Amino acid sequence: MPIKVLARQVISKIAAGEVVERPASVVKELVENSLDAGASQITVEAQGGGVSLIRVTDNGSGIPEGHVELAFHRYATSKIDTLTDLERISTLGFRGEALPSIAAVADVEIITQAAGDIAGTYLHLRSSATVKREKRSRPRGTTVTVHRLFRHFPARLKFLKSPTTENGHIANLLSQYALAFPEVKFNLSVDGRLTLHTPGNGNLRDVVAEVYGLGVAQQMLEIGGVAQVPGVAGLASPASLARSSRGYLSFFVNRRWVRSSLLARAAEDAYQGLLISGKHPIVILNVSLPPQEIDVNVHPTKTEVKFRNTQTLYAAVEKSVRKVLVKAPPPKVKIATAPPSASPSLWTTEPPGTTSALAPSLSAAKGAEATSLPILRVVGQLASSYIMAEDPKGLYLIDQHAAHERVLFEKILAQRSQQKVEIQGLLEPVNIELSPRQEEVLKTKGELLNEFGFSLEPFGGRSYLLRAVPAIMKGANLSEAVRELLDVLTSDEGPLRREETIAQSLACHSAVKAGDSLTDQEMRELIRQLEQTTQPRNCPHGRPTMIHLSSRQLEREFGRTG
Ligand code: ADP
Ligand code: MG
Numbered sequence: 001m002p003i004k005v006l007a008r009q010v011i012s013k014i015a016a017g018e019v020v021e022r023p024a025s026v027v028k029e030l031v032e033n034s035l036d037a038g039a040s041q042i043t044v045e046a047q048g049g050g051v052s053l054i055r056v057t058d059n060g061s062g063i064p065e066g067h068v069e070l071a072f073h074r075y076a077t078s079k080i081d082t083l084t085d086l087e088r089i090s091t092l093g094f095r096g097e098a099l100p101s102i103a104a105v106a107d108v109e110i111i112t113q114a115a116g117d118i119a120g121t122y123l124h125l126r127s128s129a130t131v132k133r134e135k136r137s138r139p140r141g142t143t144v145t146v147h148r149l150f151r152h153f154p155a156r157l158k159f160l161k162s163p164t165t166e167n168g169h170i171a172n173l174l175s176q177y178a179l180a181f182p183e184v185k186f187n188l189s190v191d192g193r194l195t196l197h198t199p200g201n202g203n204l205r206d207v208v209a210e211v212y213g214l215g216v217a218q219q220m221l222e223i224g225g226v227a228q229v230p231g232v233a234g235l236a237s238p239a240s241l242a243r244s245s246r247g248y249l250s251f252f253v254n255r256r257w258v259r260s261s262l263l264a265r266a267a268e269d270a271y272q273g274l275l276i277s278g279k280h281p282i283v284i285l286n287v288s289l290p291p292q293e294i295d296v297n298v299h300p301t302k303t304e305v306k307f308r309n310t311q312t313l314y315a316a317v318e319k320s321v322r323k324v325l326v327k328a329p330p331p332k333v334k335i336a337t338a339p340p341s342a343s344p345s346l347w348t349t350e351p352p353g354t355t356s357a358l359a360p361s362l363s364a365a366k367g368a369e370a371t372s373l374p375i376l377r378v379v380g381q382l383a384s385s386y387i388m389a390e391d392p393k394g395l396y397l398i399d400q401h402a403a404h405e406r407v408l409f410e411k412i413l414a415q416r417s418q419q420k421v422e423i424q425g426l427l428e429p430v431n432i433e434l435s436p437r438q439e440e441v442l443k444t445k446g447e448l449l450n451e452f453g454f455s456l457e458p459f460g461g462r463s464y465l466l467r468a469v470p471a472i473m474k475g476a477n478l479s480e481a482v483r484e485l486l487d488v489l490t491s492d493e494g495p496l497r498r499e500e501t502i503a504q505s506l507a508c509h510s511a512v513k514a515g516d517s518l519t520d521q522e523m524r525e526l527i528r529q530l531e532q533t534t535q536p537r538n539c540p541h542g543r544p545t546m547i548h549l550s551s552r553q554l555e556r557e558f559g560r561t562g
Pocket of ligand 1: 033034061062063071072076077078079092093094095096097098142
């Protein structure tokens with residue numbers, strides 16, 4: 001065949017093939033455009049593995065009326081202008097290829113409205129040609145809908161995996177962008193089901209909770225906070241929290257999601273000697289570098305970057321991660337509690353942070369001074385409600401219910417974060433009647449109850465049979481506990497807080513009550529367990545678990561000192 005220049009249409013299809021490899025590539029390009037447009041909310045819908053439909057809606061800048069067609073021209077972009085701009089790219093897109101590439105392999109509809117435009121623009125393209133254009137108003141922002149991807153590309157379609165796998169790629173991609181942009185609210189629905197939803201409050205840990213679960217979010221260690229070039233910031237798992245694949249390593253360079261073996265090696269090397277072989281950490285890191293230090297124009301999908309100074313970068317990442325790993329205390333569940341109000345009475349409560357009551361040996365122990373307990377000797381039980389105990393520095397009166405609540409609360413959260421919730425099947429199922437509201441909550445959020453160890457099945461009308469409960473609940477009034485939990489779940493709390501609220505409620509229902517008489521052995525055991533909690537001095541609601549009368553106070557009250 002003689003050599004000839006290919007027809008424009010053929011060229012555009014070849015080029016499109018590089019940018020749009022699979023449905024997730026379309027999502028990537030559209031989401032990047034939304035982020036470049038400054039959106040604070042991005043909603044992605046996918047149907048049929050992204051082949052039938054992908055829709056991305058944002059509240060970004062929108063495209064001005066006269067520029068909409070231009071956006072679908074190859075190499076048309078608003079993001080760079082000159083060759084110098086190419087040397088310092090600060091946007092995710094810059095090649096002006098995405099929209100034309102997508103339009104070359106699918107039907108595309110766009111509705112967009114820019115600030116200041118009286119009306120928005122609707123455009124429908126089929127095989128890159130406009131088939132409809134009209135004015136259509138909408139709030140500022142852009143919605144791009146991509147139908148029937150690769151319909152005219154049977155070869156490409158054949159190479160796609162099952163819809164489930166393609167959905168997985170889309171979900172992973174969106175998770176990565178959500179991790180890179182915690183201040184943006186992301187929603188992903190797949191075949192009508194909401195599968196990812198981030199709060200957009202700027203808190204990376206909250207995004208991690210949505211993507212990897214609460215247990216992980218609570219345990220991750222914070223990297224960064226030091227001003228340096230390159231800047232390294234994010235979260236890394238403690239060595240105790242490892243995974244069997246590298247799929248939990250996420251790297252961003254100036255918040256661009258990148259695949260980089262250099263960064264992966266640097267991060268993993270930081271764990272050297274801490275992880276058993278075959279295990280990998282969970283790491284989410286953003287590297288900030290002056291744009292001229294990197295070249296992102298390496299590949300049409302822009303997921304690879306070249307670094308000017310690889311050695312400095314490697315060292316900075318490895319060092320930043322290593323530093324927090326070495327410093328990390330033994331794994332503890334992070335728990336937030338309100339400080340108790342101090343009472344000025346004879347019996348003083350001990351707000352956390354007070355060290356006067358601590359045995360010298362313990363208060364000297366680093367990191368333990370604020371909350372740990374001295375070794376206590378049980379003296380007896382008072383009014384079947386309080387445990388009296390002493391140490392050389394004075395007398396302690398411990399609220400047995402509050403103390404047990406603290407112990408159980410931490411145990412529940414620890415079991416959750418290690419995914420080792422102990423479940424107790426019930427020999428006699430318990431019949432529970434729910435209110436319409438409680439039933440609604442059970443339908444929407446019942447999965448969370450399952451994760452905590454409850455198993456409920458419908459029994460006609462609004463009756464349910466409780467077949468299993470968390471093992472921790474033995475002795476509790478189960479139907480009351482379940483109903484209260486369903487009430488707790490109606491509230492609009494964030495995921496971390498919601499988890500704590502459930503644990504609080506479970507702990508409260510399962511703990512010994514005031515009025516229960518305890519044996520010496522039981523009291524000793526309870527105090528021993530309380531000593532091992534992170535905040536022994538407060539119950540999960542923040543109330544004090546104990547009040548303390550120091551030897552000095554006793555002496556003063558008895559007039560032994562002046
Ligand atoms: P690039 O992102 O590389 O510039 P694209 O083909 O992805 O190229 O987009 C072309 C242009 O269309 C962008 O430069 C931008 O001006 C405009 N555009 C695309 N999507 C959006 C969006 N969601 N909001 C605002 N403008 C957009
Ligand atoms: Mg783009």
